[in-house]
């Protein structure tokens with residue numbers, strides 16, 4: 279932690295030397311005071327984004343938040359944002375929760391206008407003027423439970439009441455912003471309590487997921503802590519909680535195409551695995567990464583599962599692990615049969631793969647080409 283703060287020192291100094299006050303703010307200060315590991319450091323300064331870019335050699339602007347500039351230094355990334363308001367205290371008063379409304383300057387002096395330290399000590403998520411804070415940005419309601427899940431803090435009674443009253447305003451917020459917070463909420467160490475409050479406040483109804491009902495929430499609550507699981511595994515659980523057998527209902531909620539594809543593959547393999555055990559061909563078609571994740575999902579939901587070792591052994595013993603390992607290529611087939619490319623080609627490759635994977639045929643070019651002729655595969 280200290281090391282991370284030390285790396286931020288030169289950034290603060292560089293801004294300072296050019297006449298701009300600068301501070302470490304938000305999550306890093308909170309996590310430092312909570313004695314938790316710091317993941318990233320946010321910096322606030324008087325300098326405008328243009329001025330920030332002239333101070334540092336390597337900067338990137340974030341496309342969606344034009345006020346923020348990413349600065350690289352000693353292998354770390356810092357988000358440097360222009361201060362809102364005339365002073366650091368004014369900026370801090372506009373933040374979501376008191377525990378996030380603290381700043382540190384380069385001498386290590388703490389700015390804490392809302393006594394966030396007391397709330398850390400008492401383990402409460404509290405907002406200064408919560409009704410106004412929550413209507414300015416309704417996502418903060420979900421963030422309240424997200425921090426509660428992460429830190430194990432209680433949402434203050436006052437804030438909880440406001441969330442119950444204003445819950446439906448969450449539906450105005452972009453799905454992508456909601457999904458990032460929801461994902462973190464599900465991943466938190468204290469998700470049991472946080473999810474319970476998400477349900478009892480009624481906020482869950484406005485997350486943009488019609489299938490997210492109380493049953494789905496209890497499913498998620500009863501799972502072990504998911505903190506260290508892979509992102510695609512956690513999203514698979516989120517789909518399973520809502521009985522979604524494909525990711526199609528999560529359109530707009532799953533923010534990247536890659537993630538969507540990864541979740542789709544895991545859901546399909548999980549469904550297959552309900553009625554089958556892995557054998558060479560299904561493992562080959564599924565791929566080892568997906569199969570390992572599916573077994574992990576089964577393990578965490580108390581189902582019988584195959585150990586990593588068993589699966590990896592089976593995988594390593596496959597004659598081929600992908601099309602690239604096959605002794606014939608599409609080009610070989612086109613040349614050998616002197617035919618135009620068409621659906622027959624893909625079918626022939628599929629058939630050859632199956633023969634090789636199951637051990638019916640050796641992975642040898644001539645044997646495979648001969649076999650295709652005699653078996654007549656692909657003529658349809």
Ligand code: ATP
Nearest residue numbers: 303304305306317320372373374378379415417418
């Ligand atoms: P984490 O450790 O999970 O990254 P964090 O506190 O750094 O938590 P971020 O979402 O990264 O949370 O935001 C950084 C800081 O910016 C917060 O600590 C908070 O002060 C401020 N902030 C972010 N989002 C909002 C918001 N929607 N409303 C108000 N303040 C926000």
Ligand code: MG
Nearest residue numbers: 305306318320
């Ligand atoms: Mg952060």
